[in-house]
Amino acid sequence: MRYCPNCGCAHEAPASFCQSCGQRMPQDPGAAPASAQTPPPYNAPAQPHGTPPDTHLAKAIITTILCCLPFGIVAIVYASSVNGKFMTGDVAGAQEASRQADKWGNWSIWAGVAFGVLYGVAMLIAAVADK
Amino acid sequence: MKIVPGRRALPEEQRAARRSLTLILVVGGLGAAALVIRPPVPGDIYAPCPWHHVTGTWCPGCGSLRGLYRLLRGDVAGFARYNALAAAMLPFLAWSLAGIASRAVARYRLPQLVPGRFWILGLGLLVIAWGVARNLIPVLAPPAG
Numbered sequence: 666m667r668y669c670p671n672c673g674c675a676h677e678a679p680a681s682f683c684q685s686c687g688q689r690m691p692q693d694p695g696a697a698p699a700s701a702q703t704p705p706p707y708n709a710p711a712q713p714h715g716t717p718p719d720t721h722l723a724k725a726i727i728t729t730i731l732c733c734l735p736f737g738i739v740a741i742v743y744a745s746s747v748n749g750k751f752m753t754g755d756v757a758g759a760q761e762a763s764r765q766a767d768k769w770g771n772w773s774i775w776a777g778v779a780f781g782v783l784y785g786v787a788m789l790i791a792a793v794a795d796k
Numbered sequence: 797m798k799i800v801p802g803r804r805a806l807p808e809e810q811r812a813a814r815r816s817l818t819l820i821l822v823v824g825g826l827g828a829a830a831l832v833i834r835p836p837v838p839g840d841i842y843a844p845c846p847w848h849h850v851t852g853t854w855c856p857g858c859g860s861l862r863g864l865y866r867l868l869r870g871d872v873a874g875f876a877r878y879n880a881l882a883a884a885m886l887p888f889l890a891w892s893l894a895g896i897a898s899r900a901v902a903r904y905r906l907p908q909l910v911p912g913r914f915w916i917l918g919l920g921l922l923v924i925a926w927g928v929a930r931n932l933i934p935v936l937a938p939p940a941g
Contacts, residue, residue, distance in 0.1 A: 717910065722916060726885050726888070730881060730882045730923060731860045731882060732857065734856060737923075738924075741919065742920065745913045745917045745920070748910055748912060748913065778823065784842075785841050
């Protein structure tokens with residue numbers, strides 16, 4: 666069992682390239698760096714040459730413009746720090762920033778949906794009570 | 797700005813994209829159905845912007861619901877009249893949605909434009925500047941009705 670140094674996918678058969686991400690596989694398992702021998706989580710590349718974690722920027726934009734501005738701004742600030750941290754080798758920091766951007770974006774969306782639904786229900790109750 | 801080339805998505809990425817796509821389709825479908833059945837009119841059942849309700853000033857998102865209703869009818873210019881900044885973001889949002897759909901259905905990550913830190917922070921400042929500008933320049937504020 667060998668693991669792709671880029672994405673961490675396991676491969677049974679010896680392969681020249683990772684079947685998931687296309688990364689060249691180390692040819693000699695004995696000569697491979699130690700980090701390639703242990704399975705990292707799939708989104709934790711050992712070196713920062715892989716794909717940086719998602720910034721969830723689309724979610725941040727939607728929530729900032731269409732929904733809850735304060736939460737959206739927090740998501741944008743986290744999103745902005747993802748790539749910088751990744752490029753300087755702080756992979757864990759980049760992943761944490763990515764998670765935070767995702768979390769604030771989600772909270773913002775659900776807060777907006779909940780507010781809209783509660784308001785709609787309140788309006789319906791008011792309309793029924795009037796009759 | 798950096799372009800990350802497309803690649804085959806990981807199984808985990810496909811699963812996450814399927815969850816996102818399902819959620820978007822369900823919530824978006826319900827929202828679109830509500831807008832078609834009951835078009836948004838100020839003072840009707842849809843929640844007004846809390847910010848506008850309390851302060852009386854326009855926030856960066858004001859007019860988006862009425863704008864989205866125009867977009868639903870295929871009227872992009874109408875969307876832009878109600879919220880030009882939201883309309884300007886449409887290409888980016890459309891590409892993001894296409895990326896989620898591609899990961900979910902074809903297990904393929906589309907090429908991505910990854911903006912650097914200052915682009916993203918600049919976007920945040922642009923949103924705030926837009927919120928200020930539409931209170932100063934009447935033509936940028938959402939039209940009545």
